[in-house]
Amino acid sequence: MEAPNSDKKVHHAIVLPLPLQGHLNPAVNFSLKLASSKNFTITFLTFEFLHQQITQACPRDNSDDIFSRARTGLDIRYRAIPDGLPLEFDRAGKGDEFVGWCLHGGMFDLMDKEIEKLVLNSNPKVDVLIIDSFYPWASKIAKKFGLRSASFWTEPALVFNLYYHIHLLKQHGHFDCPDIRKDPIDYIPGVDSIDPQDLMSYLHDKDISTNIHNSIFQSFQEIRLADYVLCNTVEELESNTILALQDIMPIFAIGPIFQSESLENIVSTSLWAKSNCLEWLGTKPNCSVLYVSFGSLANFTQNDVVEIAYGLMESNVDFIWVLRPRTVLHESNHLLPMGFEDLVCGRGMVVPWTNQIAVLSHPAIGGFLTHCGWNSVLDSMWYEVPMLCFPVFSDQFPNQKLVVDDWKVGINLCKEKPLRKEITAQIKSFMIQHKGNELRKHISVLRKLLGNALEDGGSSSKNLDLFIEHLDQ
Numbered sequence: 001m002e003a004p005n006s007d008k009k010v011h012h013a014i015v016l017p018l019p020l021q022g023h024l025n026p027a028v029n030f031s032l033k034l035a036s037s038k039n040f041t042i043t044f045l046t047f048e049f050l051h052q053q054i055t056q057a058c059p060r061d062n063s064d065d066i067f068s069r070a071r072t073g074l075d076i077r078y079r080a081i082p083d084g085l086p087l088e089f090d091r092a093g094k095g096d097e098f099v100g101w102c103l104h105g106g107m108f109d110l111m112d113k114e115i116e117k118l119v120l121n122s123n124p125k126v127d128v129l130i131i132d133s134f135y136p137w138a139s140k141i142a143k144k145f146g147l148r149s150a151s152f153w154t155e156p157a158l159v160f161n162l163y164y165h166i167h168l169l170k171q172h173g174h175f176d177c178p179d180i181r182k183d184p185i186d187y188i189p190g191v192d193s194i195d196p197q198d199l200m201s202y203l204h205d206k207d208i209s210t211n212i213h214n215s216i217f218q219s220f221q222e223i224r225l226a227d228y229v230l231c232n233t234v235e236e237l238e239s240n241t242i243l244a245l246q247d248i249m250p251i252f253a254i255g256p257i258f259q260s261e262s263l264e265n266i267v268s269t270s271l272w273a274k275s276n277c278l279e280w281l282g283t284k285p286n287c288s289v290l291y292v293s294f295g296s297l298a299n300f301t302q303n304d305v306v307e308i309a310y311g312l313m314e315s316n317v318d319f320i321w322v323l324r325p326r327t328v329l330h331e332s333n334h335l336l337p338m339g340f341e342d343l344v345c346g347r348g349m350v351v352p353w354t355n356q357i358a359v360l361s362h363p364a365i366g367g368f369l370t371h372c373g374w375n376s377v378l379d380s381m382w383y384e385v386p387m388l389c390f391p392v393f394s395d396q397f398p399n400q401k402l403v404v405d406d407w408k409v410g411i412n413l414c415k416e417k418p419l420r421k422e423i424t425a426q427i428k429s430f431m432i433q434h435k436g437n438e439l440r441k442h443i444s445v446l447r448k449l450l451g452n453a454l455e456d457g458g459s460s461s462k463n464l465d466l467f468i469e470h471l472d473q
């Protein structure tokens with residue numbers, strides 16, 4: 001790791017991620033990177049409810065501060081503040097209500113006051129706000145307090161580009177009009193062509209008047225006022241899109257953002273307790289196990305879960321399945337088919353959550369049945385695990401397009417709803433026929449590309465330095 005340089009200007013950034021696993025992880029890891037190698041003081045802002053969930057999941061870190069064990073030599077200040085709703089409010093179950101609170105409820109005033117306090121009282125002086133792109137008032141707050149604003153984008157540049165040009169989609173009849181066009185979209189700068197079915201799920205919804213939709217639309221107005229965009233991607237992966245976006249605004253591809261090895265396992269960010277799968281994996285031959293996870297947000301019906309369970313069971317492939325609590329929102333007592341765990345005993349492990357990085361880096365893992373959450377895609381490419389793609393919502397459809405069509409490091413699981421026969425057939429062909437074939441060749445090329453980007457002189461490394469040079473001016 002690069003040593004902090006005492007001659008360089010010290011910056012003080014307030015980092016504010018969305019309170020979701022897939023946004024928290026890169027924000028924590030990016031904060032660690034800035035503090036450990038780039039002379040940054042960080043004030044990491046989060047919410048009490050999230051802090052409570054993390055500390056309950058990992059009682060070892062049951063302190064007031066998730067960074068406490070990484071503190072030596074780093075100036076990271078941690079603040080978990082109330083979000084204005086009762087702690088017991090069901091934010092996961094009432095997602096749209098929660099987003100409404102962030103959009104036009106009390107969240108803006110709360111943040112405004114908190115950031116004012118930090119700006120007035122901090123030493124060194126706060127000079128930059130690194131704030132998740134989905135906060136619909138990010139730049140407004142930064143401007144009010146004379147701070148630079150860096151919009152922190154945790155999805156691929158392609159998705160940013162599509163949302164940014166939503167007005168073009170509307171103008172051309174691919175979004176929000178009576179007769180939606182079904183032909184390919186070929187007018188977005190930097191995107192050769194994309195099939196409408198590969199757009200983000202929010203652009204397919206019939207009702208686009210929800211808080212979530214309004215929040216996305218407002219955020220992409222707000223982003224136009226940001227000084228910079230920091231994107232967790234790599235220039236060489238998405239060169240055309242990034243070039244096109246650079247014509248519009250200063251966007252820096254600085255990914256992939258992971259926790260450095262020296263800090264690994266020191267800062268716990270998991271929202272659920274992690275089951276250890278490593279001992280079990282140690283008993284399995286190389287590349288024989290399918291890792292199955294649909295991330296931190298995707299919801300299924302009970303029937304989907306049953307079909308996936310039978311699909312896995314009948315494939316005869318060994319597997320680890322992360323079946324997160326509340327995968328089915330209104331869970332019954334028998335989520336899995338009766339006797340499932342006995343039937344797959346020895347062949348399969350079902351866990352509520354695990355250390356995904358540790359699992360994917362294990363030699364026994366041969367494939368990843370994934371929802372194509374962006375962090376999972378990056379994890380999978382980093383550890384050279386080919387993907388069997390089953391996107392569920394949001395950015396996961398365009399992410400799948402990148403994985404399957406553009407980079408050829410994965411294949412699709414199925415077109416529509418998952419049905420056991422198709423799942424079984426796809427798993428078999430993916431784990432048996434595809435093992436060691438084209439997908440692996442492509443993924444190992446991409447892994448090198450990701451690694452090179454982070455080396456000194458690599459694109460992401462240079463882009464991060466460039467961003468800091470901008471702040472220095």
Ligand code: UDX
Nearest residue numbers: 021022025154295296297322353354356373374375376
């Ligand atoms: C969603 C979107 O799909 C994603 O693209 C967006 O950027 C954030 O919101 P999520 O469902 O959380 O994300 O998936 P993903 O982006 O893959 O993030 C999941 C994170 O949890 C990853 O960092 C992964 O390493 C971690 N994880 C997952 C675990 O540590 N353990 C697990 O068992 C499963």
